[in-house]
Amino acid sequence: MNVAITTLVKDLNTTVGTIQVIIAVYALTMASLMLIGGKLQDVIGKKRTFLIGAGIYGIGTTIAALSINSLMLLVGWSILEGIGAALMTPATASIISGTYHGKDRTFALAIWSAMAGVAAAIGPLFGGFLTTFFSWRLGFGLELIIILAILAYSGHIKYFKPIMERSDIDVMGAILSSSGIIVLVAGVLLLNSFKTWTYAPYLMITGILILTVFYFFEKRRISRGKIPLFDINLLKNRDFTLGTSTRLLMNLALAGTVFVMPIFLQAVIGADAFTTGLILMPLTVGLLIFSLVASKISGRLSHRTIIAMGFLVALLGAVLLRSQFTLNAQLIDLVPGMFCLGVGLGLSIPLTADVILTSSGDEKQADASGFMSTAANLGSSMGTAVIGVILILGAISGMYAAIDTTYPNEITKQQYKENINTYFDKLKTTNLEQLRGQTSTASTIVNTTISTAMQWAMDAVSLFMLLGLILTMFMRPFGKEG
Known part of the structure; x- marks a missing residue:
């Protein structure tokens, strides 16, 4: 799919x-x-x-x-x-x-x-x-x-x-396990995007907490002689x-x-x-x-x-x-x-x-x-x-290292962080086929970025x-x- x-x-x-x-x-x-x-x-x-x-x-x-x-x-x-x-x-x-x-x-x-x-x-x-x-x-x-x-x-x-x-x-156990896993997996899936990955830890922690409640609920159910x-x-x-x-x-x-x-x-x-x-x-x-x-x-x-x-x-x-x-x-x-x-x-x-x-x-x-x-x-x-x-x-790390090596002291980490989306947009539109076999600055930066990633x-x-x-x-x- x-x-x-x-x-x-x-x-x-x-x-x-x-x-x-x-x-x-x-x-x-x-x-x-x-x-x-x-x-x-x-x-x-x-x-x-x-x-x-x-x-x-x-x-x-x-x-x-x-x-x-x-x-x-x-x-x-x-x-x-x-x-x-x-x-x-x-x-x-x-x-x-x-x-x-x-x-x-x-x-x-x-x-x-x-x-x-x-x-x-x-x-x-x-x-x-x-x-x-x-x-x-x-x-x-x-x-x-x-x-x-x-x-x-x-x-x-x-x-x-x-x-x-x-x-x-065990109806309650089913509800707790399903909801806990849904929230946990949803949090994991949010890691796939720059726009959503800041929310991912909150959902993942919430999912783990729900599953922890599920664990103790099942433990209590077993102690009462019921089937978990x-x-x-x-x-x-x-x-x-x-x-x-x-x-x-x-x-x-x-x-x-x-x-x-x-x-x-x-x-x-x-x-x-x-x-x-x-x-x-x-x-x-x-x-x-x-x-x-x-x-x-x-x-x-x-x-x-x-x-x-x-x-x-x-x-x-x-x-x-x-x-x-x-x-x-x-x-x-x-x-x-x-x-x-x-x-x-x-x-x-x-x-x-x-x-x-x-x-x-x-x-x-x-x-x-x-x-x-x-x-x-x-x-x-x-x-x-x-x-x-x-x-x-x-x-991100590879591109910064390549830029810093190629243009030493010309860009700070803060400047790089602020312009990171622009750099990656340029990388996406770069014709990689033309860079193969070259020793140009652009080739070095792109190659280092890809290799490091x-x-x-x-x-x-x-x-x-x-x-x-x-x-x-x-x-x-x-x-x-x-």
Whole structure:
């Protein structure tokens, strides 16, 4: 959807701001309902929850495909598909976890995780291809075909008996968790714009406070012998908490990388959507292959060891990439770093799902899958916003350093701050193609600005990987060593 914004504005006779709001509402809807979607599995069953979600998603994608205005797109995609995804996503994890056991479950979850990662990497390419050569509506149409196939083959999905009554549903917990996540994610999304990011901390803090109230409300509900929306006692399980945290960090790094790479490739190098997709392919291929490799070698090495190896390889990939972003960058030079990132993500992401779901026990699969999906969705939302902000800050720092070096003592930090919008407007209108290979002042300033911005972004990704590696060290051995 991000790559189709310009086309959507024209086709639906709306504005860029409206489309961005629609995209944000989808993220808000999905993130805020994941916990509820997870818990509904205990009330109406995993299979029924998944199929109801599929039905809602199918209705939503049909409305979105037929949209004649922005309101139809909002209702169809942002709301109905968001609700459908919130019901389906946790259920997929718990259905897989409940259907398979031992090595088979590890392998099945590896495939599931690999598909999610690959989809995140190729989504922009696929969306751009459809929008450019056919229509963005076709993307929604293809989703409908997939939903129909799911419904047609739904008889093959294993049935799991519900373990809760409808009267046991924690309504207040649902309200608190949804509102807290909505406010938190809204705050994160406000980081995407210079105009709104000053409001972001207030919303994020408010969201955290609401979620804190939710935590103590659930704790009190458990002490009274009532069934909570989410069993917070799972957070006392070290492997569950660390597995969820490392998975969030991986999704954050993946979303951030997939966000900044197309910006550099298209805005700086001038690559088209297809070429951009080709440069992302090494990440996609590495992620897919090594997700399967991770499940195979989990019988020889512990999950902790393999996840740590993944973070190390991904960290190496980010380090390799940070020095490659210049005006004269050669696309082939980006391939090793992108592949290492994919390999690292492939080794780590699938096994974190296995750690999370196995450590929670069979009776808590619904709670675990809902919380895991919420954390992963938060990581993806935060990745785009956080890395986007760091990219902007890096560009600001790089441009000032370049100007100060080129014109020493001619401009103060205060003057630079006051005229920063003017400088960036000039950068946006600069013909970068003419600056390549030159040694002019303009070329030096632009090159330093771009290089510093991308280096900051990759340094942030490296930091996430390092933090994930440290957290992994505190996991208990699981698998071969366990």
